Amino acid sequence: RWLRQHECVEKLNMHAILSASAGQEQLLIELLVSHAKIPILIGELISAEIWKYKIFPVLCRLEDFKPRSTFPIYVVLRHEASIINLLETVFFYKEICESAEDSILDLIDYCHRKLTLLAAHSANGQTVTPAELRHEDLASLSSMQAVLLPPQELQKQAETMEFEISLKALSVLRFITDQVESLPLSALTRMLNTHNLPCLLVELVEHCPWSCWEAGKLKKFENGMWHVVPPEDQVKMTKLDGQVWLALLNLLLSPECQRKYHFDGFNKSQLLKLRAFLTDILIDQLPNLVEMQRFLSHLAVTEPAPPKKDLVLEQVPVVWDHILKKNARKWEAIAKHQVKHVFSPTEEELKLQAHRWAQTYSLDMMEALAPDKPRCRVCGVEAAKRCSRCRNEWYCTRACQVQHWQKHKAACNLMA
Numbered sequence: 457r458w459l460r461q462h463e464c465v466e467k468l469n470m471h472a473i474l475s476a477s478a479g480q481e482q483l484l485i486e487l488l489v490s491h492a493k494i495p496i497l498i499g500e501l502i503s504a505e506i507w508k509y510k511i512f513p514v515l516c517r518l519e520d521f522k523p524r525s526t527f528p529i530y531v532v533l534r535h536e537a538s539i540i541n542l543l544e545t546v547f548f549y550k551e552i553c554e555s556a557e558d559s560i561l562d563l564i565d566y567c568h569r570k571l572t573l574l575a576a577h578s579a580n581g582q583t584v585t586p587a588e589l590r591h592e593d594l595a596s597l598s599s600m601q602a603v604l605l606p607p608q609e610l611q612k613q614a615e616t617m618e619f620e621i622s623l624k625a626l627s628v629l630r631f632i633t634d635q636v637e638s639l640p641l642s643a644l645t646r647m648l649n650t651h652n653l654p655c656l657l658v659e660l661v662e663h664c665p666w667s668c669w670e671a672g673k674l675k676k677f678e679n680g681m682w683h684v685v686p687p688e689d690q691v692k693m694t695k696l697d698g699q700v701w702l703a704l705l706n707l708l709l710s711p712e713c714q715r716k717y718h719f720d721g722f723n724k725s726q727l728l729k730l731r732a733f734l735t736d737i738l739i740d741q742l743p744n745l746v747e748m749q750r751f752l753s754h755l756a757v758t759e760p761a762p763p764k765k766d767l768v769l770e771q772v773p774v775v776w777d778h779i780l781k782k783n784a785r786k787w788e789a790i791a792k793h794q795v796k797h798v799f800s801p802t803e804e805e806l807k808l809q810a811h812r813w814a815q816t817y818s819l820d821m822m823e824a825l826a827p828d829k830p831r832c833r834v835c836g837v838e839a840a841k842r843c844s845r846c847r848n849e850w851y852c853t854r855a856c857q858v859q860h861w862q863k864h865k866a867a868c869n870l871m872a
Contacts, residue, residue, distance in 0.1 A: 462535055463812060465500070469542040476545055485549050494552060495559040497539055502566055502775045504536035508614060510783075514791035516611045521795050525806055526610050528799050531813070533614050540624045547631040550638065560643050561773040564632065568651045570625035573618070575656060578665035620680065623666065623696060629653070630699040633706035636713060642771040647707065648717045655726045657704050661733055666696045693741045704730070705744055709751060719760040728756055834860050843868060 468484075475481040488494060515521060515529065523529070543563075546552045556563060636644060647653045666677040667685075674685045676694055685692075693701075707713050708727070717723070731752050739745045783790065801809065830850040832839040834857075839850035843857065846868045851857040 459531070459809065459812070461500075462531060462538075465497075465535065465538050465542065469538050469545070472542055472545040481546070485546060485552060488546060489551050489555045492555065494543075494546075494556045497543065498556060498559045498563050498566075499775050501536060501539040501543070502562060503779060504532070504539065505566065505569075506776070506779050507532060508536060510787045511791050511794065512611070512614065514788050515795065515799070518791065518795065521799075523799055524803070525801075527806065527813075528801060528809065529610060530613075531809075533610070533617065537617060537621055537624075540621055540628065544624045544627045544631075547628050550635055553632060553635045554638060558640075558771060559773075559775070560632065560639065561646055561771060562775045563628065564643060564646050564651070565773050565776060567625040567629040567632075568653065568656070570618075570622040571629065571653075571656055571660065574622040574626075574665050575659040575663065578660075578663035619665075623677070626660070626696065626699050626703075630703040630706075633703045636706055636710045640771065644713065644716055645770060646773075648713060652723070654704060654707050654717065655723060657700050657707075658726050658729055660700050661704075661730060664697070666694065691735075691737050693738060698742060701742055701745060701748075705748055709747055714760075716763050718763050719755065720762075724755060724760075728752060731756075832856050833864070 472481065472484055475484050512529070512533070553560065632639070632643075633647070668675055674690050675682045676685050677683075677696070678694055707717075719727075730748070734745055734749050734752070739749065830839045830842075831837065832852040833849050835852060837852050839852045841851045841853070841857070843849045843851070843864070848867070849857075849860070849864055851860070
């Protein structure tokens with residue numbers, strides 16, 4: 457039953473991307489709103505996150521767990537990435553944000569957890585390197601090689617996948633801040649005071665986790681890949697840079713946010729760090745930052761009044777706490793139950809799952825989603841030949857296909 461739900465999420469995700477690229481996403485938006493699916497998706501997202509933090513590490517520690525295939529585990533790990541990608545696509549629309557209702561608080565908390573992890577790793581110099589992403593090939597829709605990976609290697613993949621999930625959470629948070637005027641009062645309080653998101657965003661501006669230097673070359677992460685940036689483009693703002701600055705503009709320049717945010721000594725000193733980054737080149741690329749520059753100049757010479765404490769009943773998120781309390785001290789038992797009933801399928805069940813997975817990703821849809829032409833699995837050059845049995849891997853020549861056969865054989869037999 458869960459696998460069918462996952463297939464629906466995957467298909468919905470791909471349909472959303474294709475509809476958005478064609479400018480025809482309005483019907484999908486109306487369906488998600490009218491059927492109240494956004495709170496359900498947020499609940500699923502947090503459930504998948506908790507599974508990854510609480511159950512997955514236990515699975516990897518079990519000495520007697522030696523599955524025939526780790527493919528079913530990979531599908532569960534992928535579930536979180538699929539949902540956050542779908543939310544990133546649709547949260548651009550005001551009606552989607554409003555339809556989240558009280559669950560918007562849970563989504564704000566989720567984004568805060570992801571961005572805190574991203575900022576902490578980058579501050580400690582733990583940047584996901586380009587080589588790691590290429591090696592793991594996480595962005596590939598054809599990563600059926602996951603069926604061959606031991607649980608420990610899959611755990612390493614999951615940690616690397618967390619990087620891309622966190623970047624998508626940044627986009628979702630920026631879309632939420634676009635709607636500060638229509639958000640519930642508790643959502644603003646949670647973003648500004650409970651989590652102090654403006655200071656967290658300053659950390660991201662300072663450390664910029666989506667760029668790194670390697671062998672004297674600047675590389676930036678865009679569209680799911682690391683790219684070498686030519687010298688003339690090194691000062692060019694990326695989409696991720698823009699998301700951070702737009703979120704800061706929304707949170708700092710809104711009158712309601714200014715009224716509720718506490719500009720104490722620490723917060724003020726953190727925000728004033730932004731002035732060093734507001735160069736003429738940056739402002740030319742995002743002219744709205746002129747207003748930010750003026751605001752910071754004014755903040756530097758004034759002492760804003762502390763926010764008035766409103767006597768209101770504050771709503772709190774419930775999904776994360778509910779799941780943790782309900783399953784406290786049961787994680788190992790749940791993991792052992794899932795090993796027995798979910799992650800140890802027979803060969804026939806595994807073939808059926810792989811067949812359904814292949815049907816979920818129709819070749820036409822995969823090729824429509826791919827930003828570049830297919831590349832040879834072995835040498836990486838542009839490829840025109842595809843495995844005739846599973847039609848899942850690409851090669852430039854028969855020699856490369858023969859060379860890769862021993863690694864591809866198990867997955868091919870499963871898919872064919």
